[in-house]
Amino acid sequence: xxNNSTMTIASAVAxxxxxxxxxxxxxxxxxxxxxxxxxxxxLLGPNGSGKTTLLSMLAGFLRPTSGSIALLGQSGPxxxxxxxxxxxxxxxxxxxxxxxxCRDNLRCLQGTYATGGGDAEIDNLLATVNLDGDAASRKFRxxxxxxxxxxxxxxxxxxxxxxxxLDEPTNGxxxxxxxxxxxxxxxxxxxxxxxIILASHLLNEVEQVCDRVGVMxxxxxxxxxxxxxxxxxxxxxIRTTDDALAAELLAAGGWxxxxxxxxxxxxxxxxxxxxxxxxxxxxxxxxxxxMRSTGGSLEAGFMEVTGGPERLDA
Amino acid sequence: MxxxxxxxxxHIRWEWFRLSRRPAFxxxxxxxxxxxxxxxxVAVLVRNAGAGYGLPAEAFPFLIFLxxxxxxxxLAVFLTAIIFSGEYGWGTLRALLARGCPRWQPALAKLxxxxxxxxxxxxxxxxxxxxxxLIAGSPDGQLELPFGAAEGWGAVAARFFGSLPxxxxxxxxxxxxxxxxxxxxxxxxxxxxxxxxxxxxxPVxxxxxxQVYEFPLYKYLRWTLRGAMSxxxxxxxxxxxxxxxxxxxxxxxxxxLTLAIITRRDVSGGNG
Numbered sequence: 001x002x003n004n005s006t007m008t009i010a011s012a013v014a015x016x017x018x019x020x021x022x023x024x025x026x027x028x029x030x031x032x033x034x035x036x037x038x039x040x041x042x043l044l045g046p047n048g049s050g051k052t053t054l055l056s057m058l059a060g061f062l063r064p065t066s067g068s069i070a071l072l073g074q075s076g077p078x079x080x081x082x083x084x085x086x087x088x089x090x091x092x093x094x095x096x097x098x099x100x101x102c103r104d105n106l107r108c109l110q111g112t113y114a115t116g117g118g119d120a121e122i123d124n125l126l127a128t129v130n131l132d133g134d135a136a137s138r139k140f141r142x143x144x145x146x147x148x149x150x151x152x153x154x155x156x157x158x159x160x161x162x163x164x165x166l167d168e169p170t171n172g173x174x175x176x177x178x179x180x181x182x183x184x185x186x187x188x189x190x191x192x193x194x195x196i197i198l199a200s201h202l203l204n205e206v207e208q209v210c211d212r213v214g215v216m217x218x219x220x221x222x223x224x225x226x227x228x229x230x231x232x233x234x235x236x237x238i239r240t241t242d243d244a245l246a247a248e249l250l251a252a253g254g255w256x257x258x259x260x261x262x263x264x265x266x267x268x269x270x271x272x273x274x275x276x277x278x279x280x281x282x283x284x285x286x287x288x289x290x291m292r293s294t295g296g297s298l299e300a301g302f303m304e305v306t307g308g309p310e311r312l313d314a
Numbered sequence: 315m316x317x318x319x320x321x322x323x324x325h326i327r328w329e330w331f332r333l334s335r336r337p338a339f340x341x342x343x344x345x346x347x348x349x350x351x352x353x354x355x356v357a358v359l360v361r362n363a364g365a366g367y368g369l370p371a372e373a374f375p376f377l378i379f380l381x382x383x384x385x386x387x388x389l390a391v392f393l394t395a396i397i398f399s400g401e402y403g404w405g406t407l408r409a410l411l412a413r414g415c416p417r418w419q420p421a422l423a424k425l426x427x428x429x430x431x432x433x434x435x436x437x438x439x440x441x442x443x444x445x446x447x448l449i450a451g452s453p454d455g456q457l458e459l460p461f462g463a464a465e466g467w468g469a470v471a472a473r474f475f476g477s478l479p480x481x482x483x484x485x486x487x488x489x490x491x492x493x494x495x496x497x498x499x500x501x502x503x504x505x506x507x508x509x510x511x512x513x514x515x516x517p518v519x520x521x522x523x524x525q526v527y528e529f530p531l532y533k534y535l536r537w538t539l540r541g542a543m544s545x546x547x548x549x550x551x552x553x554x555x556x557x558x559x560x561x562x563x564x565x566x567x568x569x570x571l572t573l574a575i576i577t578r579r580d581v582s583g584g585n586g
Binding site for chain 2: 082
């Protein structure tokens with residue numbers, strides 16, 4: 001397989017109006033998406049939002065009902081096939097032959113994919129995912145969940161692909177394993193500016209690992225852009241002894257009231273100046289009963305984009 | 315075309331890498347080897363039972379033919395189940411089809427590999443039986459074999475290798491059932507049930523039709539899968555070569571449908 005990881009491509013993935021229907025179920029509905037080459041793109045969404053279906057279409061396992069897909073700048077059946085030769089995927093959990101050792105599983109895939117690289121590549125990959133030594137000779141069925149997941153990542157990395165698709169790679173891992181895999185994912189980007197698409201329903205995972213994020217719910221793509229821009233503006237929510245007077249005082253003091261819920265106030269926060277709210281109100285004889293920060297996190301942004309838990313449950 | 319052939323050859327190579335390491339494959343091969351060796355052993359021992367009990371040399375492979383004729387299709391079905399079961403059960407079909415691999419390539423490689431294994435089983439069995447026969451056979455052996463033994467090496471060889479396409483046909487039927495159901499368990503159970511039903515229902519139905527209704531049902535069952543395969547193995551009054559086109563048509567149809575289904579279908583979730 002040609003190593004085209006240094007090829008300069010503007011878009012690693014370009015989807016145009018892609019839908020996938022299973023009978024009446026619209027698993028993916030009219031998704032148009034452009035993922036720039038290089039970096040980690042997070043695909044965020046609750047279970048059943050269509051993430052895995054979308055990734056399966058990218059990996060060529062599912063055919064879209066409608067729309068077009070361009071991978072690594074190539075589209076059409078032949079182009080997509082060429083691009084898929086430079087695409088590693090771990091979707092729906094690691095799948096290997098249980099009676100073969102970790103090393104033999106990789107050898108088998110390497111031989112089948114004809115990626116070349118030989119034993120040196122396999123040794124290198126096993127070391128990269130911490131499966132060298134005795135672990136390499138362990139049968140897949142005897143591996144722990146974490147080992148299986150890491151072997152799945154190693155399998156996806158065979159042939160040094162330019163595009164890596166990882167579907168919930170930290171599923172079933174213990175906390176130490178999760179940290180390890182996240183660090184591994186970040187380190188993989190550094191090599192040759194590889195593009196990694198990471199699907200997850202873990203907000204903190206996406207926040208820590210990804211540069212850009214797409215949010216899916218109900219099969220639709222609701223947001224796509226930098227992670228930093230998804231987070232809603234930080235706010236301070238307060239309840240006071242006299243909310244009406246507090247609202248007047250804060251407005252007069254130049255504070256921006258973003259909402260006035262039934263009980264309490266929400267104020268656009270200015271980092272480092274929250275204490276001034278306490279001072280201004282206390283000076284006027286209004287005392288704060290409760291004060292907390294809201295928004296400003298990916299979680300808040302995600303909830304805003306998806307319409308909150310009620311809409312996700314619908 | 316050449317690239318595709320090379321790709322299929324590569325798939326066959328790595329398919330063999332996996333199959334040869336599967337415990338179930340070794341067990342099945344052992345289950346074939348043991349009866350073959352036992353039959354030959356008994357045939358050799360009969361030679362010492364007394365004057366006139368020895369078998370002529372070509373009777374040794376003929377005895378193995380009788381066994382393979384019955385066991386062969388089951389062997390083919392089980393081998394097919396083994397070679398397809400992992401990919402559906404473990405979800406490894408996705409691993410095989412990653413990197414833009416055309417879906418028909420690994421499927422064709424599987425079919426070809428089972429076919430190759432069957433050819434090897436038949437060839438090795440023939441070579442073993444013929445060798446033992448040449449060493450231990452009695453030129454004046456008079457022991458009569460049942461089921462209308464073929465006379466002469468040529469006739470024995472024709473019947474022996476005429477039973478191979480039957481195994482290949484049932485292999486392709488089992489593969490089709492696996493592909494349709496995406497379940498090797500379903501494929502092997504249904505294929506084995508068809509085999510058993512054919513070998514038990516057909517003779518009874520033919521007998522009843524002839525004895526009760528004086529109707530030559532066998533003439534109409536002749537071109538069914540079982541009938542054609544049986545005819546190809548020399549078990550019909552018509553020359554076995556007449557059944558070759560029918561056998562080829564069955565094998566081609568089953569294999570083509572299998573490849574078409576695997577190629578057209580999405581590879582979903584864990585069950586391929």
